[in-house]
Amino acid sequence: MSTITQSPAPTPASAPIVKATAASRSWKIPITLGGFAVLSLFLFVLLGRGQRGELSTFRLSQARDVIQLPAVALPTFITGVVVAIVLVLLAALSAWMVYRRIKIPIIYSILFAILFLVGFLAWAASGSTIPVPGLLIGTVTLSAPLIFGALGGVLSERAGVVNVAIEGQLLAGAFSSAVVASATGNPYLGLLAAMVAGALVAMVLAAFSLKYLVDQVIVGVVLNVLVIGLTSFLYSQVLAPSKNLNSPDVFPQLDIPFLSEIPIIGPVLFRQTIIVYVMYFAIAIVYFGLFRTKWGLRVRAVGEHPQAADTVGINVNRTRFVSVTLGGVVSGFGGAYFTLGAVGAFNKEMTNGMGFIALAAVIFGQWHPIKATLAALLFGFATNLQNVLGIIGSPVPSEFMLMLPYVVTIFAVAGFVGRSRAPAADGKPYIK
Amino acid sequence: MKLELRGITKRFGALVANNNISLTVESGEIHALLGENGAGKSTLMNVLYGLYRAEEGEILLDDKVQKFAGPGDAMNAGIGMVHQHFMLVPVFTVAENVVLGHEKTTFGGRLDLSAARAKVREISDRFNFDIDPDARIEDLPVGVQQRVEIIKALSQDAKVLVFDEPTAVLTPQETDELMVIMRQLAETGTSIVFITHKLREVRAVADRITVIRLGAVVGEASPTATNAELASLMVGRAVELTVHKDAPDLRGTALSVKNLTVVDALNQIVVNNVSFDVQAGEVLAIAGVQGNGQTELTQALIGLQHHVTGSIDLDGKPLRGYSVRHILDSGVGFIPEDRTEDGLISDFSIAENLMLDRSSGAPFVKAGNLQLGFRATFAAEKIAEFDIRSQGSDMEAGRLSGGNQQKVVLARELSRELRLFVAAQPTRGLDVGSIEFVHTRIIETRDSGIPVIVISTELDEVVALADRIAVMYRGEIVGIVPGTTPRATLGLMMAGEPAPATEAAL
Numbered sequence: 001m002s003t004i005t006q007s008p009a010p011t012p013a014s015a016p017i018v019k020a021t022a023a024s025r026s027w028k029i030p031i032t033l034g035g036f037a038v039l040s041l042f043l044f045v046l047l048g049r050g051q052r053g054e055l056s057t058f059r060l061s062q063a064r065d066v067i068q069l070p071a072v073a074l075p076t077f078i079t080g081v082v083v084a085i086v087l088v089l090l091a092a093l094s095a096w097m098v099y100r101r102i103k104i105p106i107i108y109s110i111l112f113a114i115l116f117l118v119g120f121l122a123w124a125a126s127g128s129t130i131p132v133p134g135l136l137i138g139t140v141t142l143s144a145p146l147i148f149g150a151l152g153g154v155l156s157e158r159a160g161v162v163n164v165a166i167e168g169q170l171l172a173g174a175f176s177s178a179v180v181a182s183a184t185g186n187p188y189l190g191l192l193a194a195m196v197a198g199a200l201v202a203m204v205l206a207a208f209s210l211k212y213l214v215d216q217v218i219v220g221v222v223l224n225v226l227v228i229g230l231t232s233f234l235y236s237q238v239l240a241p242s243k244n245l246n247s248p249d250v251f252p253q254l255d256i257p258f259l260s261e262i263p264i265i266g267p268v269l270f271r272q273t274i275i276v277y278v279m280y281f282a283i284a285i286v287y288f289g290l291f292r293t294k295w296g297l298r299v300r301a302v303g304e305h306p307q308a309a310d311t312v313g314i315n316v317n318r319t320r321f322v323s324v325t326l327g328g329v330v331s332g333f334g335g336a337y338f339t340l341g342a343v344g345a346f347n348k349e350m351t352n353g354m355g356f357i358a359l360a361a362v363i364f365g366q367w368h369p370i371k372a373t374l375a376a377l378l379f380g381f382a383t384n385l386q387n388v389l390g391i392i393g394s395p396v397p398s399e400f401m402l403m404l405p406y407v408v409t410i411f412a413v414a415g416f417v418g419r420s421r422a423p424a425a426d427g428k429p430y431i432k
Numbered sequence: 433m434k435l436e437l438r439g440i441t442k443r444f445g446a447l448v449a450n451n452n453i454s455l456t457v458e459s460g461e462i463h464a465l466l467g468e469n470g471a472g473k474s475t476l477m478n479v480l481y482g483l484y485r486a487e488e489g490e491i492l493l494d495d496k497v498q499k500f501a502g503p504g505d506a507m508n509a510g511i512g513m514v515h516q517h518f519m520l521v522p523v524f525t526v527a528e529n530v531v532l533g534h535e536k537t538t539f540g541g542r543l544d545l546s547a548a549r550a551k552v553r554e555i556s557d558r559f560n561f562d563i564d565p566d567a568r569i570e571d572l573p574v575g576v577q578q579r580v581e582i583i584k585a586l587s588q589d590a591k592v593l594v595f596d597e598p599t600a601v602l603t604p605q606e607t608d609e610l611m612v613i614m615r616q617l618a619e620t621g622t623s624i625v626f627i628t629h630k631l632r633e634v635r636a637v638a639d640r641i642t643v644i645r646l647g648a649v650v651g652e653a654s655p656t657a658t659n660a661e662l663a664s665l666m667v668g669r670a671v672e673l674t675v676h677k678d679a680p681d682l683r684g685t686a687l688s689v690k691n692l693t694v695v696d697a698l699n700q701i702v703v704n705n706v707s708f709d710v711q712a713g714e715v716l717a718i719a720g721v722q723g724n725g726q727t728e729l730t731q732a733l734i735g736l737q738h739h740v741t742g743s744i745d746l747d748g749k750p751l752r753g754y755s756v757r758h759i760l761d762s763g764v765g766f767i768p769e770d771r772t773e774d775g776l777i778s779d780f781s782i783a784e785n786l787m788l789d790r791s792s793g794a795p796f797v798k799a800g801n802l803q804l805g806f807r808a809t810f811a812a813e814k815i816a817e818f819d820i821r822s823q824g825s826d827m828e829a830g831r832l833s834g835g836n837q838q839k840v841v842l843a844r845e846l847s848r849e850l851r852l853f854v855a856a857q858p859t860r861g862l863d864v865g866s867i868e869f870v871h872t873r874i875i876e877t878r879d880s881g882i883p884v885i886v887i888s889t890e891l892d893e894v895v896a897l898a899d900r901i902a903v904m905y906r907g908e909i910v911g912i913v914p915g916t917t918p919r920a921t922l923g924l925m926m927a928g929e930p931a932p933a934t935e936a937a938l
Contacts (some may be wrong), residue, residue, distance in 0.1 A: 197663020294535035294543050301521050301532050308519035311483070312533030312584075424522070432483070 029104050030095035036116055037091040040084040044119055046317070049126040053186050055121040057129040057134045066261045076126040083119030087112065124394045135381075136268040137387050143380025144341065145170055145351070148334020149358025150365065150372040151286050157367055158290060160303035161321045162427040164220025165205050167355025168227035169328050171228065172197035173335020174275035175231040178346035179239070181248030187340050189247055191275075191333060194340075198332015199325050201227060206324040210317045213220065213429045224355070232348045239346060250344040251275060275333075275341040282330060286369040301321045303423035306430040331355075342407025359410055364412045367423060382408045433481075433494055433510055433591035434459050435623055440489035442472075442479055449475040450486070451648040457592065458560055462614055462624045464638035466631070466666055468835070468863045472647035474516070480625075481513050482506040485774045493592070512580045512590025516597040522570035527552050530584045533549045540602030555583045559613055574723065574779050575606040575839070582613065593617060594625045599633055603721050604891060604923030611637045615723070629666070630892075667864045676873040678879070680899045683712040686883040687852055692742035692752075694728045702728040704907040705742070705884045710852075711881040715874065717898030717915070720928055726887045726909035727769060730856045733757045734766050746852055760789055767858050769833075769840055769887070775841040778830025781810035782822055785829045786844050816841040819869070835866025842873055853877050856887040871897060889920060903931075 050056070056076045060069040090112050097104050121130055149166040156163035173194035178383040181190025201223055209216040213385040239246040251273040290296035300320055306316045338350050357379050365372025386401040394401060435457040457463040466603045468475045478484045480491060482500030485918045491498045493509055500506045503513075520529045527548040536544040552565040562578045569577060578598060585593055595614070599607045613898060614624055614637055618680040628634060634655070641653040643665045644753055651665050687710040694703035703725045710716045718726055718768060731737045732746060734758040744751040751759050768774035774783050787796045787807055789811030795806055811825035818839045829840055838858065845853070856873060859867040878884045879888075888894050896899055898915040903925040913921070925931055 049776075067617055190573075293541045294537050295541070296534060297528060297535060297543055301524070304523055305519070305521045307533065308521050311481070311503045311513070311519045313502055313507060314533050315502075317556065 005014070015089075019090045025098050025101065027095075028050075028100060030098050032092060033087075033091040033094050033109070034370050036112070037084070037087040040080075040087045040116060040119055040408065042121050044080030044084045048080050049123055050080075051398060053077075056125040056127075056262075058121070058125075058130045059129050059332065060133065060264060062131075062133050062267055065267065066264070067263050067265050069099055071129070074122050076122055079122040080119055083115060083122070087119070089118060090115075090139075095315070095382045100265060102317065124389055124396070126395075127391060128131035128392045130388065130392065133267045135266070135384060137271070138384035138387060139377060139381040140276060141380075142269055142383050143377045144279055144378035145281055145334040145337045145354050145430075146296075146358045146361055147373050148282065148337070149331050149355055150284055150331075150361040151330030151369055152198070152327035152334070153161055153359055153362035154290075154365075154367055154369050154372055155286060156205075156297075156305045156324045157332060157362060157426050158423055159299045160425040160428065160430070161209055161320055161324045161422060162208060162216040163202075163205065163324070163327060163362075164217050164359065165201055165223040165227075165355075166331050166358045167351055167353065168220075168224040169198040169201045169331035169333040169348070170355045170358075171224075171227050171231055172201050172348055173332035174338040175335075175346050177330075178248050178339035180245055181340055182245050185249070187249050187251055190340050191336050192338035194332045195329045195331070198328040198335060200328070202203040202325050202328020203251070203321075203333070205322045205328075209429060210320055210324075212354070213431070216427050228349055231346070235341035235346060246345050246393060247318070248340055248344065251340050272343050275337050278333070283369055283373050284331075286330070290369065300423070300432070303425055306425050310430070320430075331358075352415050359403065360409045360412070364409075366421070378412065379405050433621075433623055434492075434510075435592045435625070436492040436495070437476070437480065437490065438490050440477055440479055440491075442484060442486045449647050450479065451646075452489070453644070453647075453649055454489075455642055457623045460618050460621045461639045462618050462626055462637055462642045463632040465627045465644060466629065466634050466641055466653075466662065466683070466895060467644035468629055468666055468751050468859050470863065471644045471666075472793055473644055473645075473670035474596055476644070477513065477596055477625065477627060480506065480594065481511060489685035505658070507533075507588050507590070507794040509588065511594070512585025512588060512592070513594045514578065514585060514596065514598055516600060518574075518577050518581050520569045520577060520580060520584075523568065523694075525566050525568055526572075526580050526583075527565040529569060529580060530565075530587050534588060540795060541905065550597050551587050552583055555586050559616060574601045574721070575609075576602070577710065578602070578610070579613075586635070590622065592623045594627070596627045597629075598626070599628065599630060601722055601758060604919060605927050607633065631662050631666075634662065635659070663864070671703075671864050671868070673880055673935070675868075675875055675896050677875045677897075680711075680714045680878065682714055682883070683881055685709045686712040686747055686886075688743075688745045689733075690743045690745075692729070692732060692740065692744065694725070694732050694737050696728065696737075702907050703732060704908075706904075706909050707742075708902055708909065708912060712883050713878060713881045713917075714899040715878050715886055715897050717894040717901045718904055719891065719894045719922060719926060720889065720903055721899075722889050724904045726889075727856070728907075729904070730766075730769070730885075731768055732855060732885055733759075733854055734764060740915065750889055755793070760848075763849055765845035765848060765850045766839075767845060767855040769856035769860065771837050771841055772830070776829045776837055778828065780829055781826045782815065782820065782829055782832070783825040784809050785840050786811050786814055786825075786847075789917060790848075795799045810847075814847060818843040831864075835862045836868060838862060838870060842870060847872065850877070850882050851886045854887070856913040857889065858886065859888075859890070867893075872896045893920060894922070895919065 054076050055073040056079065058072045094104055103264060108337055149170055152169060153163045153166050153274050156328055176197035177190035177194035180193035181187045189259065205223055207218055208214045208219045253271055254274055256270040258268040277298065298309065298314050302314065302316045302319045311314050335351065339346050343350065359377065361372050361375035361379060362376040382405040389396070437453060437455040440450050440453045441448070453476055465473050475484065481487045481548050482503045482505050483625060491500065498509055507664065519533070527545055530552050531548040535545050538544045549565040552563060556563045561583070563576065563579060569580065588735065598610060602610060613624065618624055626638060641655065642649055643651050643653060643666055643668060653662060653665060656675040690707045692703060692706045693701060696702045706729065708716065718729065720726055728737055732740045735754060740752055746762060748763065751762060772778060774879065777788070790796045796803055808825060815822060815825060820836050820839045820843065822836060829837060832840065856872050858874065864872065874884060886897050900912055901915055901917060902912045902923065903910045903922060905926060910925045913931050
């Protein structure tokens with residue numbers, strides 16, 4: 001028996017377990033970046049536009065701004081070449097970092113994307129002008145229903161109910177807000193009606209999935225079809241013959257004094273409608289509610305480990321029901337954007353799949369209200385980019401540009417879904 | 433606080449899970465509830481905790497009748513429970529888990545986590561737990577998670593604390609520490625109900641013992657009773673507690689595993705550079721606390737893991753990198769650790785389950801057609817041979833009892849021509865009779881000259897079966913020691929201490 005111990009001092013038993021990580025290299029990022037670098041070489045250099053010295057102009061201010069920023073004019077071809085070279089270098093650097101097992105920070109990929117975007121815009125706008133504030137204002141506006149839908153999805157899924165019915169909630173909100181606002185002449189009552197309609201759709205989802213234990217994805221899909229059918233029917237039978245039921249007042253643009261005069265940010269964030277301002281609060285409230293309050297802790301608990309919640313006296317199904325319904329309220333409110341915030345009338349299937357993009361934003365945003373908002377903004381940006389380039393006459397066929405938001409969605413979800421972790425009990429009914 | 437259960441009867445359809453059970457636990461007493469798996473202990477405690485509603489009977493605390501509509505009521509009345517499967521949200525911190533359901537809030541509905549942290553620290557200090565309130569549950573070892581469960585119960589001022597099979601996931605040292613904690617709690621006046629099927633623990637810590645069999649109280653015993661007495665009371669007949677086995681007839685190295693490393697989907701090294709040999713005719717037991725890489729090691733042996741380096745050679749032929757089909761065809765028999773999930777298809781009949789791994793050709797399939805006649809005969813034979821209690825070979829496997837389900841798996845795997853037999857947790861959750869049966873079969877397999885690997889977290893099982901014991905800790909083999917190694921040494925090895933030099937040489 002030796003008295004000298006040979007083993008190293010043991011770590012305290014309560015210390016967290018740190019598992020050794022195998023040294024392996026993931027080439028995903030360098031390959032993706034490399035692909036875009038090659039694309040940029042091809043587009044900006046080989047097919048380079050503006051070789052006769054055209055300029056690409058970026059307009060940074062709108063005509064009515066108090067503070068006018070000068071427009072930036074870049075020589076198209078030279079910009080393209082410089083961007084392409086830098087992108088190739090960045091891609092090569094990322095490959096080297098992976099080889100040396102240096103972690104590539106997320107900001108690296110974001111910078112790469114922004115740079116590619118600048119190059120692309122310069123290339124596409126050869127000899128014409130890109131209105132930067134317009135591009136960004138449209139991004140926020142177009143994202144609004146997506147963000148509301150995504151927040152609704154987050155509320156529902158964090159509690160453990162898969163919400164495929166976002167599309168239906170948006171559409172129900174759009175329809176009822178148009179009808180109620182037209183009938184009463186009060187758009188605020190329209191907003192209220194939108195929330196009620198969204199909540200009703202959500203309650204059906206909750207009742208079937210929590211009480212009758214029907215597969216949640218199937219209920220969601222069926223609800224979407226039901227709402228599409230119902231609103232389309234009522235539209236052609238009721239709204240089309242009597243126009244005064246489908247002509248609501250649209251919310252006017254509301255400029256916030258002073259804030260709206262900040263260059264670029266002002267017009268983008270503070271010259272919007274009341275729906276967008278409510279959205280800012282909604283994001284903050286959902287975030288605060290989920291992560292800083294007693295209610296949020298319980299919602300997340302029933303979404304992660306319902307049995308644990310049950311054993312401390314939390315009513316799992318009631319908590320889920322309330323959370324799903326609140327999600328419906330938020331999504332339904334977002335639906336009002338289509339009629340009261342933008343078009344000014346209800347049309348058949350006017351949500352056009354936005355609910356599904358919102359669902360993608362939930363997943364891409366890792367079931368987190370702020371990340372989901374950012375994801376929704378990305379899709380909104382892709383949509384608006386296609387609009388703006390269509391107006392200034394882009395060299396890319398418009399069919400391809402129309403695909404852009406969906407391509408972004410597929411890549412974003414496919415690229416990140418493996419890494420984002422859903423609430424553990426998401427989609428699983430709680431049976432004692 | 434004094435707890436009394438009077439005439440509790442709980443039925444699930446036709447099944448009577450608890451039949452007129454009465455039980456009294458005095459203040460400051462550790463009362464063991466001893467019984468086999470499925471005897472109705474957990475059902476009784478779930479009734480006490482308000483999770484189930486009993487059809488008959490009443491619950492009294494300090495002689496006052498209680499009505500519990502749910503766990504919340506039970507907690508408010510002073511009953512706390514340390515669940516067998518921890519009721520902790522893995523992605524929450526310790527503090528969040530402890531306050532869940534009883535959250536204090538400050539202005540604007542904000543969650544007051546600092547109060548929760550203070551509470552955790554205070555209780556943690558009282559019992560020397562050394563727990564960081566901000567650690568995430570999923571990062572903590574199971575022994576520590578259990579302490580969080582205890583803190584959770586105590587933070588609600590529990591006066592009656594129920595431990596449901598608390599030692600199932602602990603190392604022997606952690607078990608000893610838990611016993612100390614239970615004593616400490618009892619001394620402060622907490623009444624403790626300790627549910628278990630492990631005789632040793634009952635005798636070590638209990639003040640009084642109530643034995644339950646088939647949902648009814650069959651007797652009381654004092655901690656001075658012998659193991660044999662308690663066991664026969666628990667099972668209802670005299671039982672053989674140890675498997676009879678002769679010295680192994682070693683016939684040379686059959687399986688050779690060298691430098692085996694397994695990396696999981698999260699890129700973590702779950703099995704780290706493991707090497708061992710198994711001789712034909714011996715049982716190598718792989719011991720260790722759940723989650724130290726045994727599962728992944730078994731999966732690697734059978735070809736279910738994808739990122740495996742090193743070598744696995746059976747009778748000189750390599751197995752690593754081949755498909756599961758190829759490995760099974762090479763003569764590897766495998767009992768997976770979760771029989772309902774991986775061992776059987778519950779909705780399939782016994783006959784179908786018996787031929788699950790033989791659907792690729794004769795004699796069960798000819799020219800793409802199932803040979804139903806042959807299958808029926810085969811199933812009838814196996815049902816008789818393995819004493820599978822059923823209503824015939826067409827009965828769904830999911831409706832069998834745990835022991836009979838495991839016999840189906842065992843029958844399927846042992847009816848092939850084997851060159852290696854791997855049994856992972858072969859008796860988990862089985863009754864004593866079935867355990868005897870499975871153990872006897874494993875030893876028979878060994879004696880027929882087949883190398884056997886038994887993976888088990890139950891030290892009793894390891895000691896009963898093993899000729900040699902490999903202990904795993906955090907993905908590595910701490911040491912390979914003879915089957916006669918004392919429990920205390922094995923316990924230390926399960927906590928990561930290397931084997932003493934004299935015993936390691938073998």
